[in-house]
Amino acid sequence: MPELVSLGPKPPAAAPANAGPRRTVFVHTFGCQMNESDSQRMVELLGQAAWSPVSLPEEADLILVNTCAVREKAEQKLLSALGRYREHKARRGTVIAVAGCVAQAEKERLLKRVPYVDFVFGPDHLAELPGMVARAARERFAETGWMDSEEYLFPRADPEAARGRATAFVTAMKGCDNVCSFCIVPHTRGREVSRPAAEVVEECRRLAEVGVREVTLIGQNVNSYRGGCDFATLLRRVAALEGVARIRFTTSHPHDLSDALVEAFRDEPKVMPHFHLPVQSGSDPVLARMRRDYTVAGYLERFDRLLAARPGIAITTDFIAGFPGETEEDFEASVRLLARARFDNSFSFVYSPRPHTGAVRRLGSAPEWAEVPREVAVARLERLQAVQRRLSAEALASRLGSDVEVLVEGPGDEEGWRRGRTPHNHLVHFAASEARAPAGALLPVRVTRAGGSSLSGELR
Ligand code: SF4
Numbered sequence: 001m002p003e004l005v006s007l008g009p010k011p012p013a014a015a016p017a018n019a020g021p022r023r024t025v026f027v028h029t030f031g032c033q034m035n036e037s038d039s040q041r042m043v044e045l046l047g048q049a050a051w052s053p054v055s056l057p058e059e060a061d062l063i064l065v066n067t068c069a070v071r072e073k074a075e076q077k078l079l080s081a082l083g084r085y086r087e088h089k090a091r092r093g094t095v096i097a098v099a100g101c102v103a104q105a106e107k108e109r110l111l112k113r114v115p116y117v118d119f120v121f122g123p124d125h126l127a128e129l130p131g132m133v134a135r136a137a138r139e140r141f142a143e144t145g146w147m148d149s150e151e152y153l154f155p156r157a158d159p160e161a162a163r164g165r166a167t168a169f170v171t172a173m174k175g176c177d178n179v180c181s182f183c184i185v186p187h188t189r190g191r192e193v194s195r196p197a198a199e200v201v202e203e204c205r206r207l208a209e210v211g212v213r214e215v216t217l218i219g220q221n222v223n224s225y226r227g228g229c230d231f232a233t234l235l236r237r238v239a240a241l242e243g244v245a246r247i248r249f250t251t252s253h254p255h256d257l258s259d260a261l262v263e264a265f266r267d268e269p270k271v272m273p274h275f276h277l278p279v280q281s282g283s284d285p286v287l288a289r290m291r292r293d294y295t296v297a298g299y300l301e302r303f304d305r306l307l308a309a310r311p312g313i314a315i316t317t318d319f320i321a322g323f324p325g326e327t328e329e330d331f332e333a334s335v336r337l338l339a340r341a342r343f344d345n346s347f348s349f350v351y352s353p354r355p356h357t358g359a360v361r362r363l364g365s366a367p368e369w370a371e372v373p374r375e376v377a378v379a380r381l382e383r384l385q386a387v388q389r390r391l392s393a394e395a396l397a398s399r400l401g402s403d404v405e406v407l408v409e410g411p412g413d414e415e416g417w418r419r420g421r422t423p424h425n426h427l428v429h430f431a432a433s434e435a436r437a438p439a440g441a442l443l444p445v446r447v448t449r450a451g452g453s454s455l456s457g458e459l460r
Contacts, residue, residue, distance in 0.1 A: 024051065024060050025042075025062045027042060028064070030067050030077060030100070031068025031070065033250055034219070038100070038126055041155035042066070045129050049130040058091075060094055061093075065099065067098060068102070069102045069105050069184050070101070072352045086116050098117055101184065104123060104189070111140055118140055119141050121142070121144065124147040124152060125145075126155050154174070157169070157170060162210055162212050165439060165440075167409060169216050170204055170216070172195055172218060174190070174192070174193050175193055177192045178291075178293075181291045182351060182359050184357055187357075189220055192226075194226045194228075197229050200238070201237050212243075213244070213440050214245065215238065216249060219251075221251070231249075231256070231261060232261045235247060235268065245442060246407060251276055252278070273424055277302070277316070279317045279318070280319060281323060281334055282330075282336060286325070296333070314345075315343055315344060318348065322350050322351045323351045324359055324368075326372050346384075350377045351377060393452050397450040400450050402446075404423070404444070407421055407440070408440065417429050418431075428457055429455070432459050
């Protein structure tokens with residue numbers, strides 16, 4: 001049930017936070033695509049209540065900081081961002097709110113710790129945002145209770161706000177029922193709840209109607225989706241929509257990579273040939289301590305099935321370096337796995353002890369849970385990333401001279417350039433006017449240069 005925490009009436013603000021006919025909001029987003037999507041929904045919801053987004057915090061009547069708790073560093077970044085926003089509050093009475101996973105984990109503690117934060121709310125309360133902003137004029141509060149599956153209303157994308165965009169996120173599920181010992185997400189996002197398939201498909205249809213060509217279905221553990229059908233069936237239902245040209249999804253757990261999902265990759269060309277499949281470690285004992293419920297051999301078996309079903313598919317992953325008890329040998333196994341799988345890209349981080357997790361409770365309790373010294377973990381991370389940089393550069397270089405279909409997303413970094421993505425999710429820059437390459441167009445581009453993290457080319 002929702003949990004209500006009020007810290008009493010507010011002292012008067014220096015200036016009215018909602019002065020002017022149309023008020024302004026600045027959103028600062030940390031973390032994953034789930035957070036990016038939630039931030040978009042917040043802007044859309046406030047847009048319906050006469051709020052306009054601005055790109056500078058000093059111009060905002062409301063600053064929303066949407067947080068991530070996956071790594072300790074993200075929390076430190078939140079505190080330093082809040083420190084910067086304090087002066088705007090002093091100057092123009094800006095209301096400051098904190099959303100997302102840190103808000104959920106810290107609850108009213110955050111209000112006590114940062115006295116100039118006006119309100120705090122967890123991910124399940126996003127739909128109440130306009131009401132909470134009004135309430136913030138009267139009191140400071142934290143809304144961080146869970147919604148169970150019957151109560152929970154998934155935030156809907158506003159198709160009008162997506163008009164003119166090539167891509168959009170569509171929430172398919174939320175929460176996670178796994179108990180990976182390093183991960184705070186089950187504590188901050190709660191149990192899995194899947195959105196009814198009809199609702200997901202209808203949202204995709206309405207987005208396609210306003211010109212969105214690519215939808216990314218999102219959820220913390222999206223391939224365990226159970227909203228009246230399995231995830232593979234959901235993908236096929238979205239693929240059946242005429243205006244949708246490309247489908248992506250994130251993020252997945254290897255144990256939910258079913259045969260049906262592999263077959264969807266084999267049969268459905270609208271499902272893009274890119275799969276983010278986090279492995280976390282190349283060592284079985286480490287995977288067991290992480291509670292990842294697969295072995296390296298089991299992971300590779302799924303990996304090979306995917307490659308066989310969709311030759312050339314780009315598979316990306318996550319690694320953690322320096323997990324408790326990780327030996328040199330365990331780490332070498334991760335490097336070997338990286339070299340064997342030749343991941344298209346990987347996101348790797350030093351292990352960060354998070355509250356409320358199994359690993360932090362056991363840290364240092366036995367030799368196999370020994371803390372890895374930070375300098376050792378950082379050196380391992382750098383080694384892993386150096387190997388990945390080489391592999392990613394080779395993957396990009398292999399596209400040189402080929403023609404790729406690019407979905408145009410918008411302007412490039414330089415005047416007269418546009419940017420878009422290939423089916424394999426590689427960023428491509430090319431020279432063209434907006435008229436020739438409008439957002440949402442699918443255009444052939446000949447790859448003429450491969451950098452470390454993106455391609456450039458010429459329109460065919
Ligand atoms: S699957 Fe594991 S790592 Fe992913 S969100 Fe759930 S608990 Fe965290």
